Amino acid sequence: CDRDEFVNVDCSKHKFIISINQTCFDQHWNRGDDWTETIYLGNDRSNSSDCNFGARNQSSSPFEVLFSDCDVKTSYPDPADMEKIKFELNGIVQEKYNLNGNMTIDSPFDLQCEYESSTSTKISMQINSAAAINIAQNLALDVDNIPAPSICVESSYKSNSYDCNKEPMLGLKLLIDYPSNKFSDFRINQIWTGAKAGEKTIKLVDDGCALFQDDLVESHGRSFYWKPFTFNNAKSFFLTIHVTLCDPNDSIFCTGTTDCSKNQGNEYLFNLLPQHFLVMGESLSESYKFSVDDSTQTAVSVTAPSDVFTKFAPHAIIKDMLYIFGGESDPQKIASSSGWSSLTDFPHYTRHHFLIGLSSGNLLLAGGVSGETQQKWIWLLKNNSWTELGNLQNTNYYGTAKRINNSIFIFPGTSKFIEIDEPLEEKWVFEKNPYEYIISNVPEKFRKNVKENFQSEAGVKHSSCPFTIRSSNKTQKSRFPDVLGIGMAKCGTGSLSFLGCHPQIVYTHGELRFFSNPSNAQKILEYSKNTTENTAQHKLNEYKFNALKQSYLLDLRPAADDEILIETSPQYAMSSSKEDNQITVMGRRRMEIHAMKALNPKIKVIVVLCDPIKRAFSGISMHVRNNKKMEMQSQIDEFTVAVEEESNEARAKVEFVDVISPFQEILGEENVLILDGELAIKDPNEGYGQILDFLGLEKEGFELEIDAEKGFPCLIKPAKKCLKDTKGTSRKIDVREEYPKDTAIWTSYFKPFMESLVLHLNLCSEINEECCSKLKKEGALFSFAKYYVCDQSSQ
Ligand SMILES: Nc1ncnc2c1ncn2[C@@H]1O[C@H](COP(=O)(O)OS(=O)(=O)O)[C@@H](OP(=O)(O)O)[C@H]1O
Numbered sequence: 024c025d026r027d028e029f030v031n032v033d034c035s036k037h038k039f040i041i042s043i044n045q046t047c048f049d050q051h052w053n054r055g056d057d058w059t060e061t062i063y064l065g066n067d068r069s070n071s072s073d074c075n076f077g078a079r080n081q082s083s084s085p086f087e088v089l090f091s092d093c094d095v096k097t098s099y100p101d102p103a104d105m106e107k108i109k110f111e112l113n114g115i116v117q118e119k120y121n122l123n124g125n126m127t128i129d130s131p132f133d134l135q136c137e138y139e140s141s142t143s144t145k146i147s148m149q150i151n152s153a154a155a156i157n158i159a160q161n162l163a164l165d166v167d168n169i170p171a172p173s174i175c176v177e178s179s180y181k182s183n184s185y186d187c188n189k190e191p192m193l194g195l196k197l198l199i200d201y202p203s204n205k206f207s208d209f210r211i212n213q214i215w216t217g218a219k220a221g222e223k224t225i226k227l228v229d230d231g232c233a234l235f236q237d238d239l240v241e242s243h244g245r246s247f248y249w250k251p252f253t254f255n256n257a258k259s260f261f262l263t264i265h266v267t268l269c270d271p272n273d274s275i276f277c278t279g280t281t282d283c284s285k286n287q288g289n290e291y292l293f294n295l296l297p298q299h300f301l302v303m304g305e306s307l308s309e310s311y312k313f314s315v316d317d318s319t320q321t322a323v324s325v326t327a328p329s330d331v332f333t334k335f336a337p338h339a340i341i342k343d344m345l346y347i348f349g350g351e352s353d354p355q356k357i358a359s360s361s362g363w364s365s366l367t368d369f370p371h372y373t374r375h376h377f378l379i380g381l382s383s384g385n386l387l388l389a390g391g392v393s394g395e396t397q398q399k400w401i402w403l404l405k406n407n408s409w410t411e412l413g414n415l416q417n418t419n420y421y422g423t424a425k426r427i428n429n430s431i432f433i434f435p436g437t438s439k440f441i442e443i444d445e446p447l448e449e450k451w452v453f454e455k456n457p458y459e460y461i462i463s464n465v466p467e468k469f470r471k472n473v474k475e476n477f478q479s480e481a482g483v484k485h486s487s488c489p490f491t492i493r494s495s496n497k498t499q500k501s502r503f504p505d506v507l508g509i510g511m512a513k514c515g516t517g518s519l520s521f522l523g524c525h526p527q528i529v530y531t532h533g534e535l536r537f538f539s540n541p542s543n544a545q546k547i548l549e550y551s552k553n554t555t556e557n558t559a560q561h562k563l564n565e566y567k568f569n570a571l572k573q574s575y576l577l578d579l580r581p582a583a584d585d586e587i588l589i590e591t592s593p594q595y596a597m598s599s600s601k602e603d604n605q606i607t608v609m610g611r612r613r614m615e616i617h618a619m620k621a622l623n624p625k626i627k628v629i630v631v632l633c634d635p636i637k638r639a640f641s642g643i644s645m646h647v648r649n650n651k652k653m654e655m656q657s658q659i660d661e662f663t664v665a666v667e668e669e670s671n672e673a674r675a676k677v678e679f680v681d682v683i684s685p686f687q688e689i690l691g692e693e694n695v696l697i698l699d700g701e702l703a704i705k706d707p708n709e710g711y712g713q714i715l716d717f718l719g720l721e722k723e724g725f726e727l728e729i730d731a732e733k734g735f736p737c738l739i740k741p742a743k744k745c746l747k748d749t750k751g752t753s754r755k756i757d758v759r760e761e762y763p764k765d766t767a768i769w770t771s772y773f774k775p776f777m778e779s780l781v782l783h784l785n786l787c788s789e790i791n792e793e794c795c796s797k798l799k800k801e802g803a804l805f806s807f808a809k810y811y812v813c814d815q816s817s818q
Pocket residue numbers: 511512513514515516517518593640641642644645704735736737746749750751752753754755
């Protein structure tokens with residue numbers, strides 16, 4: 024064979040179909056392993072991807088090379104005629120005599136196809152009946168920062184005017200628009216289109232400039248007008264949009280003008296993004312390079328003191344060198360990237376701190392967590408020795424720090440999540456000898472382990488019981504909760520913290536509000552999709568997912584497998600059930616519940632309901648208590664107006680069924696306990712008994728009593744504890760007696776909501792007199808409903 028016969032190419036399809044002419048290699052095959060022949064397509068011979076072929080191993084079936092693969096060069100002989108596209112692919116056939124390593128013969132060849140798109144693509148000026156456009160974004164950096172553009176359709180009656188509420192269709196003139204005022208840190212660099220997601224068949228925009236006449240990129244580089252265009256034989260087409268990020272120091276790119284008429288695309292106006300990200304995961308042996316250009320990844324080898332050296336380890340860059348230390352594997356060891364030599368150990372164990380590289384070449388450390396203690400400290404590593412410089416105003420960890428010129432900006436991390444409305448102190452009532460008191464109260468079968476585990480919890484973060492009272496002897500570890508207390512706020516959810524003293528329960532005190540952050544819930548759902556993909560993007564998502572989970576786990580108390588771990592945040596019941604396209608079509612509340620289930624498929628929830636009027640008054644009282652300028656009467660009047668206007672605020676006080684139903688539907692009714700909060704106040708042992716039954720736990724040795732002075736239940740066994748003094752003040756006032764006119768208005772507004780609650784909980788099959796007498800019976804569940812569903816005169 025002549026060299027150019029080694030490979031045949033078929034240009035009839037919209038891609039190269041390449042066959043290796045294996046008869047050309049027959050002779051060499053007969054010589055056994057003395058010779059190898061490799062065909063390299065494109066320029067990169069080191070690349071072990073699909074573009075390199077051992078000729079003798081190929082089967083006789085042809086293989087396909089897409090136009091985005093193997094350095095295929097695309098050109099348009101006539102830019103006005105999109106139907107003609109030219110493709111070129113070069114390569115070499117390398118013959119190597121294996122018995123003599125020096126003997127290699129490289130034979131270059133070129134493959135060419137000129138493609139007339141008469142069957143697959145064409146420009147169409149007519150409106151086709153085609154499906155809506157799908158957008159596949161291929162963004163260079165964190166997708167969260169760069170949302171999808173709006174796709175607008177040219178108005179049918181006024182050209183150059185665009186309607187963004189109309190469904191985009193193939194064949195219509197379109198505008199792809201990233202609003203210029205909102206996002207100022209990137210521009211469109213390339214737009215590709217193809218008939219499948221990710222397929223880059225035709226390039227429409229390159230280097231920020233439109234490749235076809237009549238198409239236009241706005242001078243700010245983020246809007247693109249696109250003439251009518253369709254694929255034959257395809258119902259929809261996909262766009263791949265590459266954006267290029269601004270260099271923050273380069274104002275020309277972000278505000279300047281791209282001059283495409285002089286062939287000066289946006290790349291001329293600013294510094295290019297780095298071509299690769301080096302991705303280091305928890306396990307360094309899985310490190311890889313991620314190419315911004317084509318989303319490919321290549322393995323890299325990183326040497327470090329240990330394979331898991333990077334886990335939880337912050338980094339900083341000083342004079343192009345990477346410093347990293349303070350992770351899980353060795354919280355003191357510090358290493359730099361120049362061959363990973365060790366520097367002086369930091370004097371304390373630390374994690375989740377900020378590392379900042381200084382222009383002097385020194386390294387600054389601030390905040391973080393050392394042992395169990397959050398830190399404010401600031402340290403300097405200079406001349407290979409550490410000195411403490413001073414303190415931040417507050418403790419801070421897990422966030423981000425950036426140095427810009429001579430200032431350092433620290434953005435708070437997890438410490439934000441645990442911000443709370445009121446301080447957490449509890450009123451502990453200590454016995455003279457708490458040890459003996461507790462041991463004598465826990466059931467016999469728990470005693471041995473409780474004795475062994477017993478210790479004071481005073482000062483321990485997120486502890487709701489003054490003592491460790493554990494019946495388990497298994498090791499506690501960081502894990503997701505079994506049970507979430509979800510509200511309703513002001514119905515007594517705070518008193519669920521009594522459960523922290525139960526020997527079989529670990530209770531995380533303080534509202535972590537993890538699922539109420541829409542971005543957390545959204546990411547959990549997005550990242551927890553189990554795919555077998557092994558792409559760089561997938562790996563990146565997996566990494567982000569782990570970091571997100573860690574941020575929650577860090578604030579949860581550790582628990583053993585045979586303990587019940589509870590976290591309570593009344594905010595979990597408070598998010599809107601409405602569909603909100605800004606966040607998700609499933610509605611925030613449903614999204615959050617799905618996220619809870621994604622982290623623990625067996626998750627249970629406890630919801631405490633109570634008299635909505637008392638609840639509203641408790642909320643108002645807290646508001647007045649926390650804001651010295653507020654008058655009680657004006658706040659009562661304000662709420663009455665809210666009720667009359669049927670505002671969201673009023674609705675939020677009573678939409679119990681809207682809250683409960685999606686939890687029941689998504690988690691299963693058996694996993695949702697609906698507790699009567701008024702009953703739990705009047706008869707706490709009955710109320711808490713229901714909770715312990717729901718959790719399948721021991722009731723013996725767990726007892727509450729109504730404290731005469733406080734007028735509310737306090738825990739008496741196994742330890743003594745009341746809630747803090749500010750809790751339990753508003754219910755001492757009879758709000759109906761004090762504000763009769765207002766509460767009458769509130770009652771009529773709440774009535775339909777309470778009727779639907781009575782029916783939803785199957786307390787009655789219909790609202791009638793018989794139902795009312797049931798609700799009025801001594802000890803009846805949810806009897807507070809009677810104030811709303813029964814005739815007022817018969818109260
Ligand atoms: N054991 C015990 N001790 C004190 N107070 C108790 C208790 N059980 C229920 N309550 C009532 O619960 C009201 C506070 O509800 P929450 O804990 O759900 O409020 S919060 O949303 O978590 O802030 C609280 O409201 P205020 O009276 O307005 O403080 C109490 O009426």
